[in-house]
Amino acid sequence: MLRLSLQDLVLRVKICKLGDVEQTLLEALDPPSSKNIRRAIDALKEVKALTNGENLTPLGSQLAKLPLDVFLGKLIVHGAFFKCLDASLSIAAILSSKSPFVNTMGSNSQKDLARLSFRRGDSDLLTVYNAYCVWKRIRSTAGGNEYSFCRKSFLNSQTLLNIEDIKMQLVVSIADAGLLKLDASQKATLNRSRYGGRQRQFFTIPEEYDVNSTNDTIVNSVIAWSFYPKLLTREGKGWRNVANNQTVTLHPTSVNKQSDASLKWLSYYHIMQGRNRNYNAFETSAVDDFAIALLCGEVEFKVCLPTLYPGVAYVYIYNDTNFTKMYSGVISIDANRIRFSVRDWKSMLALKVLSARIREILAGTFRDPHKMLSYKQRQWIDIWQQIFTQAAKRNA
Incomplete structure (x- = not known):
C-alpha cells in the first residue's frame, strides 16, 4: 500500500480546486491540526510545489498526480527527465516499503558484511538498489537460486517482491501522467509484469529514459536535487x-x-x-558540491571582479573580528543557507548559465511533459550529460 502524507492531501485539495486548504481539511472526520496544515503548506513552498501565494506550480501539478510523498514524487519526475528512471522508481518503491534486509537473530557482523557487499556510490539508497538489481538478475536467470541468494545476503524475497509491485504501480502512474511514453508492446509487457505472480516477467524501463541509472554521480545528484x-x-x-x-x-x-x-x-x-x-x-x-550549486534551491551567483586590485584574483575584506578572503566568485543558495567560494569567475559564470538553462528546460517539461525539446534545449542537455559523465569517471 502507498500511504499519503498531509503534504499530498494539500496538493490534492489544490488540484481538485476544493477551496481554502485549511478549511477543507478541517472538515475531515479526523482533521489535522491547523499547525500541521501550515507546516505542510510551508514544506510544499520549500520544494517549489506551491508558490508563495499558495498556488500550484507546474511541478506541484505533476506531483499531485503521483501517489507518493512529494520528495519521492520529485525523485521520479527528475529521474524521468535526467534519464535514470529505473533507479529513481526503484528507490522510491524501496522507501515506500520496509527494508528488504532482514533483522533476524544472529551475528550483526555477518549482516553488516552482507549489506556492505552491495555497497555502491557511497549511498545507502544505491546499496539497497544494487541488492534489488542483483535479486532481479538471479530471478531472471535460468537455474538461479533465489532462496539461497536471499538467505546468504540476509534479504527477504517477499519484501523484494512487494517493492517490485509498488514500482509497477508507480510506472503506471507516471505513464498516466505523461512522464513515460509506452507503445502498445511495452504496455502489454507492463500488464504481464503486474499480474504474473511469482512467475512474473520483469518490466524493463525503455532505454531512452534510463541511460544513466548506472551512473552513480548522476543518480546521487538527482537524489539530492529531489x-x-x-x-x-x-x-x-x-x-x-x-x-x-x-x-x-x-x-x-x-x-x-x-x-x-x-x-x-x-x-x-x-x-x-x-x-x-x-x-x-x-x-x-x-x-x-558542483551538483548542489547547479540545481539545489534558489541560487545566486555573485562575481567579485578585482577592479580595485588589478592582477589579484581575490581581495580581503574585514568581517566582524577578522579578515575574510573574498574570492572572485561566490555562490549563495537560499539566502546563504549554503555558500561556495569560486576562484575562477569564468567557471562560475559558465555554471550560472548552465544552471539557468537546465532550470528553464525543467520548468517547461513540468508545464507540458508531452512537448518535445527543441534542438538548442537538447544541446544544453548534452552538455550537462558530458559534464556529469566526466565527473563520474573522476569519482570512480
Missing part, C-alpha cells in the same frame, strides 16, 4: 543539517558511517531521534 533541503554538511568529525543547523549523526547501519574526510556533503531521506537523544540520519547519499 530531497533538498534534506542535506548534511561535514562539520569537524560530525555532520550538520543545513536546513536547521542541528548536529546530526549517521545511523550505525549507514555505509557512510565510517566515511573518510573527503566526503563533504550527504543528502538524506529522514532523521529520527535515538534513545541516546542524538538525531540519526537515514538513507544518506554522497553528492558533489
Whole structure:
C-alpha cells in the first residue's frame, strides 16, 4: 500500500480546486491540526510545489498526480527527465516499503558484511538498489537460486517482491501522467509484469529514459536535487543539517558511517531521534558540491571582479573580528543557507548559465511533459550529460 502524507492531501485539495486548504481539511472526520496544515503548506513552498501565494506550480501539478510523498514524487519526475528512471522508481518503491534486509537473530557482523557487499556510490539508497538489481538478475536467470541468494545476503524475497509491485504501480502512474511514453508492446509487457505472480516477467524501463541509472554521480545528484533541503554538511568529525543547523549523526547501519574526510556533503531521506537523544540520519547519499550549486534551491551567483586590485584574483575584506578572503566568485543558495567560494569567475559564470538553462528546460517539461525539446534545449542537455559523465569517471 502507498500511504499519503498531509503534504499530498494539500496538493490534492489544490488540484481538485476544493477551496481554502485549511478549511477543507478541517472538515475531515479526523482533521489535522491547523499547525500541521501550515507546516505542510510551508514544506510544499520549500520544494517549489506551491508558490508563495499558495498556488500550484507546474511541478506541484505533476506531483499531485503521483501517489507518493512529494520528495519521492520529485525523485521520479527528475529521474524521468535526467534519464535514470529505473533507479529513481526503484528507490522510491524501496522507501515506500520496509527494508528488504532482514533483522533476524544472529551475528550483526555477518549482516553488516552482507549489506556492505552491495555497497555502491557511497549511498545507502544505491546499496539497497544494487541488492534489488542483483535479486532481479538471479530471478531472471535460468537455474538461479533465489532462496539461497536471499538467505546468504540476509534479504527477504517477499519484501523484494512487494517493492517490485509498488514500482509497477508507480510506472503506471507516471505513464498516466505523461512522464513515460509506452507503445502498445511495452504496455502489454507492463500488464504481464503486474499480474504474473511469482512467475512474473520483469518490466524493463525503455532505454531512452534510463541511460544513466548506472551512473552513480548522476543518480546521487538527482537524489539530492529531489530531497533538498534534506542535506548534511561535514562539520569537524560530525555532520550538520543545513536546513536547521542541528548536529546530526549517521545511523550505525549507514555505509557512510565510517566515511573518510573527503566526503563533504550527504543528502538524506529522514532523521529520527535515538534513545541516546542524538538525531540519526537515514538513507544518506554522497553528492558533489558542483551538483548542489547547479540545481539545489534558489541560487545566486555573485562575481567579485578585482577592479580595485588589478592582477589579484581575490581581495580581503574585514568581517566582524577578522579578515575574510573574498574570492572572485561566490555562490549563495537560499539566502546563504549554503555558500561556495569560486576562484575562477569564468567557471562560475559558465555554471550560472548552465544552471539557468537546465532550470528553464525543467520548468517547461513540468508545464507540458508531452512537448518535445527543441534542438538548442537538447544541446544544453548534452552538455550537462558530458559534464556529469566526466565527473563520474573522476569519482570512480
